Structure formats: C-alpha cells, structure tokens
Amino acid sequence: MxxxxxxxxxxxxxxxxxxxxxxxxxxxxxxxxxxxxxxxxxxxxxxxxxxxxxxxxxxxxxxxxxxxxxxxxxxxxxxxxxxxxxxxxxxxxxxxxxxxxxxxxxxxxxxxxxxxxxxxxxxxxMLPPNLRITETSDIISFGQWRLDTTARHLLDDEGTVVSLSGAEFRLLRVLLDHPQRVLSRDQLLNLTQGRDAELFDRSIDLMISRLRQRLRDDAKEPAYIKTVRSEGYVFSMPVTLHGNVP
Structure with missing residues (x-):
C-alpha cells in the first residue's frame, strides 16, 4: 500500500x-x-x-x-x-x-x-534508506570528543565544553549519523539549512571549516572530516552511541 x-x-x-x-x-x-x-x-x-x-x-x-x-x-x-x-x-x-x-x-x-x-x-x-537516521542517543563519542545531544555541545577528553551554534550542531549531527558515508554538498545543505540552501551554494564549505576548528581538526590532514574531491565530505572517525532515549 x-x-x-x-x-x-x-x-x-x-x-x-x-x-x-x-x-x-x-x-x-x-x-x-x-x-x-x-x-x-x-x-x-x-x-x-x-x-x-x-x-x-x-x-x-x-x-x-x-x-x-x-x-x-x-x-x-x-x-x-x-x-x-x-x-x-x-x-x-x-x-x-x-x-x-x-x-x-x-x-x-x-x-x-x-x-x-x-x-x-x-x-x-533525499538520503537513501541506509543513510537515514535510525537511532537516537544522548551522547555520541568519537575520537577524543563526546557530543551531548541534549545540551548540544562538545566535550573533549578532559571534560572541557566547546559550545556549538545551531548550524554547527546540525551539521555535526548529520555527519555523525552517517559515518564513513560520503555526503554531497547538496545533501548537507538541504539537511542543515532547509529553505535557504539554494541561496548559499558554497556555505557548506565555510560551515565545514568552522566545525573543523571546533574539533581542532587539521584542515590539511583532517582526522575527522575528510574532503572527497568532486563528491563532498565524509566523517571518517568511528562513532559510538550511548544512552539511547527510550
């Protein structure tokens, strides 16, 4: 049906x-x-x-x-x-x-x-079925970082809090929901910016740059967010979910 x-x-x-x-x-x-x-x-x-x-x-x-x-x-x-x-x-x-x-x-x-x-x-x-969000979690850990999805901020391995803007949080959450998957700029724009995506066709690159700064990720040799030439970006670090919401 x-x-x-x-x-x-x-x-x-x-x-x-x-x-x-x-x-x-x-x-x-x-x-x-x-x-x-x-x-x-x-x-x-x-x-x-x-x-x-x-x-x-x-x-x-x-x-x-x-x-x-x-x-x-x-x-x-x-x-x-x-x-x-x-x-x-x-x-x-x-x-x-x-x-x-x-x-x-x-x-x-x-x-x-x-x-x-x-x-x-x-x-x-717009994402294929195997890329859609299927789990929710209070805490998502990756590398030296933990993302608190309720407070919407990052914590490093020493417990230092790194605040995120709404746009940065949405972008990071999309990447973490689809690790090891190449996401195009159009996919990332539509998932994070909605109606205004068409007005800022290159803004995703700026958002990625800002997010790399938050993650202290070397843009020349990134450990977390890697650029895939002519395709988009991929979150390359393994992701672990904790405390699923019932």
Missing part, C-alpha cells in the same frame, strides 16, 4: 488549525490537529507522523519551546515547520537554531504551506 504522509498541525487558533487540517486532507494528505503542547505529545504517542506544523505564538509552552523539546527527545528526527504571526527575523532565526526545518509567516496561503510541507518531507527523504 502506498504511504500517505501524515501531518500534525499544532495551533491554538481553532479556525486556523481546522482550516489547515481540512485543506491538507483535501489535497491527499492525512492530518490531525492539536491545540497545545499536551495535545501534541498525546497525538505523537498515539500515531506516527511525517511532519509537525507548529505555531510559534501559543499560550503556555510556545512553539519555540515545543520545538526544542521535540529536538531533545525521542521525536528529534521528526521534521518541524514553524508558523509565525510576525515577519520577525529573530523568531525565524531562533526557530531554525532550535532545529526547525522551515517556517511560514502568517497570514499564509494554504497552497504555500502545502508546498513547504512537501519540500521539507522531500528533503528529509
């Missing part, structure tokens, strides 16, 4: 929530609505979803808090598309730094939202 994508729409505005759910269903998707974080988590426990549409401006835990919670739990690999009522660059940047895959500014056309949903899901599935 052909898979039909299942979308969870989280918005405290009943009219917007039901309108989006109805539109998605009319356009061939499955969709479920949730009015707050509690309903969102109940829905995630009850069913399997392909993407969460998450409103930022909600009472109680807002969309940014909920996005952060998703990224630190067992649903961390689930794509998230944020809705924001303000054309506020700060909200967008914070959302992307917290791990959101894309955003749409209210008021939006349902057609644009549908296109964004499909684009995010397509990017998520």
């Amino acid at each position: 052909e898979h039909t994508d299942n979308i969870l729409v989280v918005d405290d505005d009943h009219g917007i929530r039901t309108g989006v759910v109805d539109y998605l269903r009319k356009n061939g998707l499955r969709a479920t609505g949730a009015g707050d974080g509690r309903e969102m988590m109940a829905a995630l426990e009850a069913s399997s979803f392909d993407l969460v549409v998450l409103d930022i401006m909600m009472p109680g835990d807002d969309g940014l808090v909920l996005c952060r919670n998703l990224r630190s739990g067992k649903h961390r690999a689930l794509p998230v598309l944020l809705l924001t009522a303000r054309d506020d660059e700060t909200d967008r940047i914070i959302g992307l730094e917290m791990g959101a895959d894309d955003y749409v500014v209210k008021p939006f056309s349902p057609r644009e939202l549908l296109a964004r949903i499909k684009a995010v899901i397509r990017r998520t599935r």
Whole structure:
C-alpha cells in the first residue's frame, strides 16, 4: 500500500488549525490537529507522523519551546515547520537554531504551506534508506570528543565544553549519523539549512571549516572530516552511541 504522509498541525487558533487540517486532507494528505503542547505529545504517542506544523505564538509552552523539546527527545528526527504571526527575523532565526526545518509567516496561503510541507518531507527523504537516521542517543563519542545531544555541545577528553551554534550542531549531527558515508554538498545543505540552501551554494564549505576548528581538526590532514574531491565530505572517525532515549 502506498504511504500517505501524515501531518500534525499544532495551533491554538481553532479556525486556523481546522482550516489547515481540512485543506491538507483535501489535497491527499492525512492530518490531525492539536491545540497545545499536551495535545501534541498525546497525538505523537498515539500515531506516527511525517511532519509537525507548529505555531510559534501559543499560550503556555510556545512553539519555540515545543520545538526544542521535540529536538531533545525521542521525536528529534521528526521534521518541524514553524508558523509565525510576525515577519520577525529573530523568531525565524531562533526557530531554525532550535532545529526547525522551515517556517511560514502568517497570514499564509494554504497552497504555500502545502508546498513547504512537501519540500521539507522531500528533503528529509533525499538520503537513501541506509543513510537515514535510525537511532537516537544522548551522547555520541568519537575520537577524543563526546557530543551531548541534549545540551548540544562538545566535550573533549578532559571534560572541557566547546559550545556549538545551531548550524554547527546540525551539521555535526548529520555527519555523525552517517559515518564513513560520503555526503554531497547538496545533501548537507538541504539537511542543515532547509529553505535557504539554494541561496548559499558554497556555505557548506565555510560551515565545514568552522566545525573543523571546533574539533581542532587539521584542515590539511583532517582526522575527522575528510574532503572527497568532486563528491563532498565524509566523517571518517568511528562513532559510538550511548544512552539511547527510550
């Protein structure tokens, strides 16, 4: 049986929530609505979803808090598309730094939202099945380093903390999820930058350079991230997972 994508729409505005759910269903998707974080988590426990549409401006835990919670739990690999009522660059940047895959500014056309949903899901599935994330872990160790995926920082063998930006964390996490696999620049861009990837076609090289600096990795003879000429990059160090989230 052909898979039909299942979308969870989280918005405290009943009219917007039901309108989006109805539109998605009319356009061939499955969709479920949730009015707050509690309903969102109940829905995630009850069913399997392909993407969460998450409103930022909600009472109680807002969309940014909920996005952060998703990224630190067992649903961390689930794509998230944020809705924001303000054309506020700060909200967008914070959302992307917290791990959101894309955003749409209210008021939006349902057609644009549908296109964004499909684009995010397509990017998520762009890797072959054997390269997709299948495990989650609290701590990932490699070489002299440990990555704390909850605190989102690095620890060296002496326990020194090295902070990572959101973009650096996402890039490192993608590389660690697929060790000894060559990933093209397009794959890395789409997995780490989402909608703006096409605007920064060479930015992945800058991100790799910054990440090598964090890892104290010699760019001329790297031990961790190696360049594969005309193909992309490969994380060459063995990776060990610890403390899987139940």
